[in-house]
Amino acid sequence: MRICYLGPGGSWTHQASLDLFGxxxxxxxxxxxxxxxxANDDIELACVPVTISVVGVTPYLDPVLSLPSVVVIAEYPKMLGYSLLAP
Structure with missing residues (x-):
């Protein structure tokens, strides 16, 4: 089964995908x-953020809902942490 997530490795979506799917x-x-x-059935599952704590609804919600035969199978509330670091 091919599972795709939005973004580069290490992103919050990648971390959620690791938690959910390994x-x-x-x-x-x-x-x-x-x-x-x-949309072309090249992948079976996709992990996409639709809301985040910083901005609310992401620009990905409409594209997700407009996909053919999309079924939302889980909502995963991933706790985010932010740090302001300086030398």
Missing amino acids: PDQLIGLESASLFASF
Whole structure:
């Protein structure tokens, strides 16, 4: 099973995907490639943030809902932490 997540390795979506699905067969993609791959049935599952604590609804909610035959299977509230660091 191919599982894609939005963003690069180490992103919050990658971390949520690791928690939900484990490290096997995870593929990080940018948004256009992820949505096209899902629409073409090239991938079985996609992990995309639709809301975040900093800005609320992300720009990915509408593209997710407009995908053909999309089924939301889980909402995963990932606790985020931020640090302001200086030398």
